[in-house]
Amino acid sequence: MSETVSAIVKGGVFWAGQVLIVVVLSGLFLRRRYRACPSFVLYLLATLIGDLLLILGPRHLNPESSLFGLLGAKGFYSRDFWMLKELTLNLLKFAVALELAFRTFRSFPGARSTARSVMLLLVAVTLVSVVTVAAQVSAIDLEDRVNQIIGRLQPRVLNGTVWLFTGMAVLILWYRLPVDRFHKAILTGFVPYLLIFTIGLNALDSYGWNIRDLINYVHTTAYLLLLAYWAWEAWAPPAPPTVARGPAPVLERQAV
């Protein structure tokens, strides 16, 4: 009985996630915000398609099937597909970070040159960190190897992405750059979510897979909250013309 309830809850959560992605995407297109960051739209589409294929795609493939060579006998319910999906999503998260950086700093030469150095440094550190730990992924058994990749490699990639977003936020604050509302939403949404995800994966590696359910609940809750926040921002009405409320900005006060 409890297993049935658990399966229903899991199914409900999964479909709620898909519905929220569709809500975000439709908000982005109807409010014409898709142009603000096309790689983010691509990321959402890849997440949606990947999740749907994982659930709805064929779970058994014949050796004659063209996908058999790529995914194996278990089709879209295989570890190979899961790894391919995660790799694509990680690359797209990196792409979102780099596109946001490009769009935010392109008009400001001073900030742009600093941003370029900071981004290069962070990408290099992430690469070194990934290459260093990749040597430790040495399990012979396929299942153990996948677990090692999830527990050791993935957190480093995610941590690198978090640092890219955070580095960008620091430069935005330092140079007092104006930021598009949706860019800010992507940034402020991604960072806490990726941090929770990273901590969860790290905990799995440190304390073993018996805490998987707990990690899963926390991660799923964070994911749904993130999507709800993005949906809210994607559907938010366009900002009115710039009129600051409250006290006049810092320099203007000096004229009074």
Add this chain to the structure above:
Amino acid sequence: MLWMIGLSVLSCFVVLFLLGRRDERAIRRDWELLLTPKGESLYRNIEGRVHNELALVDLTYDEAFAVRELGSVDEAKRLLDVGYRVIEKFSPNMLNLLTAMANFSRMVSAMAPVTPLRPRDFKLTQIVSLAYLNGLVHQFLVSTAERYRLKLYILGQSFGLATRFLLDSTQKIARGAPEAEREWEQIQAIREDFQSLTDESLESLRVLLTSLAAERREDLLKGL
């Protein structure tokens, strides 16, 4: 890995908190100041206010010097006290202005070249030393924005020094301390330094508000 995650969590949440509570409208309005004729009009307003305040200071001190020449020492002391009170209000205003300019300077990367303070423009030894320091450190800094912020810092410190010396001299004269004559000369020197510091501050503000070339302004305005 744990320390990396701990560091990430702490720093990320601090940064996100600061980014979240930032007033985007005020930031956009600040950028508009730098990119539109509003900046020039703001400069004229601030310049007018500062000149008025300095004129009031000059008037009071001129009167104090004149009354002293006529032999009315008590009246001269009273006017000195009034002059000091005006400076006491003027100086923090200038420090606030310099702080605001330092914030704005990060927004302007392509600034017009900045020249350091010239020691020969100042009379007080301590301010002359600060001007030399400005010239020296200026050579070690690479970017114009850094040199600009250094100059603002030195200006701020100099305003603080000049105000302290003015208080000191005013109090000595009020107490009737010996060598009062030298204190009157010191006040005259401080007045001239205040004038030079104010001129340099206003010039720095003008550079800040007019640095962005017309063609870049249009690009940036489109981006906003």
